[in-house]
Structures are given as C-alpha cells and as structure tokens.
Amino acid sequence: MASSAATDEITRTIRVWDTFVRVFHWSLVVAFVTAYFAGDDYETVHLVAGYAAAALVTARIVWGVVGTGYARFAQFVRRPSTVLGYLADIATGREVRYLGHNPAGGAMIVALLVTIGGICLTGWLLTDIFWGSKFFEDVHEWLTNLALVLIALHVAGVVIASVRHRENLPGAMVTGRKRAPAGDDVA
Ligand code: HEM
Numbered sequence: 001m002a003s004s005a006a007t008d009e010i011t012r013t014i015r016v017w018d019t020f021v022r023v024f025h026w027s028l029v030v031a032f033v034t035a036y037f038a039g040d041d042y043e044t045v046h047l048v049a050g051y052a053a054a055a056l057v058t059a060r061i062v063w064g065v066v067g068t069g070y071a072r073f074a075q076f077v078r079r080p081s082t083v084l085g086y087l088a089d090i091a092t093g094r095e096v097r098y099l100g101h102n103p104a105g106g107a108m109i110v111a112l113l114v115t116i117g118g119i120c121l122t123g124w125l126l127t128d129i130f131w132g133s134k135f136f137e138d139v140h141e142w143l144t145n146l147a148l149v150l151i152a153l154h155v156a157g158v159v160i161a162s163v164r165h166r167e168n169l170p171g172a173m174v175t176g177r178k179r180a181p182a183g184d185d186v187a
C-alpha cells in the first residue's frame, strides 16, 4: 500500500531543538524545582541545585550566541512591537505557527533566563560576599516569586500553543522534532 503525498506531508517532521537545548531545558526544570523545594532547610542541596541552575543558564547564554539554528537568540528574540503584535494575534485567535520559538515564547525565554540568573547571582552574593545580607535575601526571594509567575505563564503559553496548533510541544522538547511547516507557518 503506497502512502499518498498528502499523508507524507502531514506526518513529516523536522529536527528543531538540538541536544543541548533539550538537555538544558529538562535539567533546568529539575535544578529549579530542587533548589526551590530545598529552600534553606536543606542548605547543601539548595546550593548544589542553585549552582547547577547558574551553570545551565550561563551555558545557555553562550549557546544562544555560538549555537546554531533555532537555538540562536538572533533567531527568536524579536522587537517588543512584534511580541505585542503576536500577543494580540493570540487574543484574537489569529496567531501563526512558528517552527522555532514564537515571538511571545522568545520574550518569555529572555525573561526566564534573566530572572533565574538574577536569583542565582543574589544567592551567591548573600552566601559568599555579603553573608546574611537582608537586602539580597529579600531580592533573592522576590525574584524567586517572580520566576514562579513567569513559569506559570510559560507553561500556560505552551499549553495554549499546543492546543491551537494541534501539536505536543512538551514532547517536541524531548524528541527535538516538530511537524514540518505548511501554509502560513513561519519556518
Ligand atoms: C522550572 C520550570 C521551567 C523553566 C525554568 C523553563 C524554562 C524554559 C526555557 C529557558 C525555555 C527555552 C528553551 C531553549 O531554547 O533553550 C523553555 C522552552 C520550553 N519549555 Fe520550559 N521551562 C519550565 C517548565 C516547563 C514545563 C513544565 C514544560 C512542559 C509543559 C515546559 C515546556 C517547554 C516547551 C514546550 C518549550 C519550547 C517552547 C516553544 O516551542 O517555543 N517547560 N522553557
């Protein structure tokens, strides 16, 4: 039984997320959740997970510059007007599908990297430089709460995009593959 050209078009997938991005993503999730729940009750666990998050964010920033394809910042960081326009398109149900990160997702990635980087920096400052500083402790916790809000919005965005474009985006972050672009999709 020969499969039709139409069937091939529907099932054809393309490799989008490289190994680095996929390992980075799920490692960061584990490091963040571990650091969060360890809090200051399990200090060693907190510090190890926190430093792991710091190393992951640093490596991702480097990869965003020297990496290739859909991992590059230049590929997915767009001007604010483009991001706002895309959010308006989502609100009115007209947003096009992107093979890489869409403009809103790209902005969220920058926000997450900066916020988690800030959490790690203030954690290090209050551990090694200004030990017990109330100011950095407050900023550390404030940024952590901000990260929780961002993560909730990030996951909501992933769910909305998965439903709207009928694809399993968390699954794509595991396999690296997404449905080939068609129609108005932005490759
Ligand atoms: C601690 C929680 C989380 C953090 C800090 C986080 C952070 C990130 C970051 C930094 C990226 C950009 C990936 C890259 O290009 O390097 C990303 C993408 C992504 N994340 Fe998460 N994430 C979290 C939880 C989750 C969860 C629970 C899911 C699954 C429901 C998820 C699904 C995704 C997907 C599907 C993408 C790709 C989005 C796209 O297609 O543009 N994330 N996340």
Ligand code: HEM
Pocket (backbone or CB within 6 Å): 031, 032, 035, 036, 039, 040, 041, 046, 047, 049, 050, 051, 053, 054, 116, 119, 120, 121, 122, 123, 124, 125, 126, 127, 137, 140, 141, 144
């Ligand atoms: C993603 C990474 C991190 C997250 C989510 C995080 C989150 C938190 C939270 C929620 C607390 C408050 C715990 C409580 O009051 O019970 C805390 C406390 C603390 N964190 Fe982090 N943290 C991270 C990384 C780091 C790093 C990298 C360091 C140090 C190098 C650090 C050092 C500390 C210290 C010393 C405290 C205790 C402050 C106090 O006495 O209340 N954290 N962190």
